[in-house]
Amino acid sequence: MNFIRSMAACAAALFLMMPPAGAQESILVDASVAGKPFPHFWERMFGSGRAVLSLRDSYRQDLRAVRGVTAFSYVRFHAIFHDEVGLYSEDSAGKPVYNFSYIDQIYDGLLANGIRPFVELSFMPGALASTQERQSFWYRPFSSPPKDYARWDAMITAFAQHLIERYGIDEVSQWYFEVWNEPNLDFWAGKPSQSTYWTLYDHTARSLKAVAARLRVGGPATAQVAWVSDFIRHCTEKHVPVDFVSTHVYGDDTAKDVFGTNERIPRSRMVCRGVQKAHAEIGASPQPSLPLIFSEFNATWGNHPAVTDAPYMGPWMAETIRQCDGLLQDMSYWTFSDVFEEQGVVKKPFYGGFGLLAVGGVPKPAFNAFALLHRLGDERLPLEAEGTLLTRRKDGAIVLALWNYADVGSTVNPRKVVLKFAHIDARSATVQSIDREHGNVGPAYERMGTPRYPTQHQLAELREAAALAPADRRPLAANTLNLQIAPDGLMLVTVFPKGTQGTRPRK
DSSP, rough: HHHHHHHHHHHHHHHHSSTTTOOEEEEETTSSSOOOOOOOOSSSEEEEEEEEGGGGGGHHHHHHHHHHHHHOOOEEOOOOOOSTTTOOOEOOOSOOEEOOOOHHHHHHHHHHHOOHHHHHOOBBBBBSSSSSOOSSSSOOOHHHOOOOOOHHHHHHHHHHHHHHHHHHHHHHHHEEEESSTTTTTTTTTOSSSSHHHHHHHHHHHHHHHHHHHSSSSSEEEEEOOHHHHHHHHHHHHOOOOOOEEEEEETTTOOOHHHHHHOOOOOHHHHHHHHHHHHHHHHSSSSOOTTTEEEEEEEEESOOOOOHHHHHHHHHHHHHHHHHHTSSSSSEESSSSSSSTTTTOOOOSOOOOOOOSSSSEEOOOOOHHHHHHHHHHSEOOOOOOTTTEEEEEEEEEEEEEEEOOOOTOOOOOOEEEEEEEEESSSSSSSEEEEEEESSSSSHHHHHHTTSSSSSSHHHHHHHHHHOOOOHHHHHHHHTTTTEEEEOOOOEEEEEEOOOOOOOOOOOO
16 A cells, blocks of 8 residues: 555656646756666567468558668567468377468568567467367467477477578577467466466477577566566476566556556556566566566557547657656567457458558558657656656757647647757757647548548548658757647657758668
C-alpha cells in the first residue's frame, strides 16, 4: 500500500506542476547542459501477425515503408511452427519429416530487407500436439504441449542447425529466440500452466544451446507482466540458460491483472508502470543484469479506431517513451502493419487495427508519430517540463518533442508554449506537427465516404492525404519561439546551431 500511496502522491504533485488550462508555459532550453545516452529503444523492434503473412508482397512493402522512417531492425511474429508453414509432419510410419521451404522464404525475405527475426518459437505443429486444443485466433493454432518432448527437442535442434547452416552462426547469433507466446493465457494449454511452461522452456533453451552456445534464448513472453520473478528464479535454481527476459503489457490492461490491485491506472501510465514492475523484479532477482524486452506493447489490445487509427497515438507514444527511458533494452510495438488476420480477413481499411499502416499501405497518424520521434537525438537532456522530451543530435542540433495529451473522449485546450533558448547560436527552428489537421488521414477518408474497398485511385489519394507536411522554418526572435499544440497534437522542434542549418534530419 505504501507504493500505491507514493504513486498517488506523485500524480498529485505532477497535477500541481501543470499550468492552468489555457495558460502559456515558459520552457527554458539550455543547450549547454550535460545529457545522457538516449538509445531509441522504442523503434528498433516491431511485431506483426503470423509468420506466413511475411510472404505477402503487401507485408514486405509495409515493412520497407516503416524501415524507411524508423530504426526498424527486428520483427517478431507468431506461428513459425504452425502447420501452414509446413516445418513438421510425420510419414506413414510416424517418423518426423522436416520441410524448411517456407522457413527459408520467410527469413530470406526479412534479411533481404535488412530486418532480423525475433523468433517466437510457436505454436505446436498439429502432428506433434498432445491434444487437439487450439487457441481462438482465426487461424486456430494448436496450443497444447508436445506429445513427445524427445521429438520437440529434435525439431528445435534441426531448426537451429538449419538456420546456422543457411545463414551462419555470426548472423543467427544476432537473432533472438523467445519460447512461446503468452503462456499465462489461452495460447498455452499445459496444466498447470506455469510448471508445464517451465518444462517447455527448459527443453527448448537447452536444445538451442546444445546446437550453439551463442544463440540467444529467453522468455517467459507472458501477458500482463506475469511470472518474471518466478521465471528467473526457476532458471537460476535449475541452471537453465536464459539470455533475456520478455513480457507484454497494453495500455488498457487492468491494474488487477498486472499488479493485483484495484487502482485505476490511466492508459497513459499503464505501459510504463508495467515496465517499472518488470525492471524492479529483474533488479531484485538472482540475475539482475538480464536485458528486458517488452516483446509486445500498444495503447490497447482491442480494436479501437479512436486509439490506434487516430492522432491520439502521437502523444501517447511520446509520453510512453518519456516514462520508459532507461528501464529496458527494447520495446516491440504491436504491430507495424495491418496485414494481419487474428480476427479473420480484414474487412475495411480503418477498423482500429494495431498497425502503423492501414490496408493498402496508407500511413496512420501513428506511422507519422514514429517518423517524427525517430528524429530525436541520441542524447537526452534534463528538462522538468511535462509533455516534453529534450534531446541533442550528434551534429549538435537540439531536437524537442512536445505534445498535448488528451484521454480518449476528453476535451483539452490547445497547449501554448514559449521556448526560450540559451547557449545555442541559432537564428531559426523547424517545426513539424501531427494532429487532427496534420498527418492524419482520417478526415480525408471521411470526406471520401469511408469506402469499404477503396480503389487504387482512392488509396493513392489517401496516401497523399496521410503524408506529413514539410517542416516549417520559423525565425527565433530574441532566442524565443512561440508554439501552440493542438489537442492530441505531437510537435517536433529542431534548432540548428549556426552553420548547420542545412544538415538533413537523421535517417
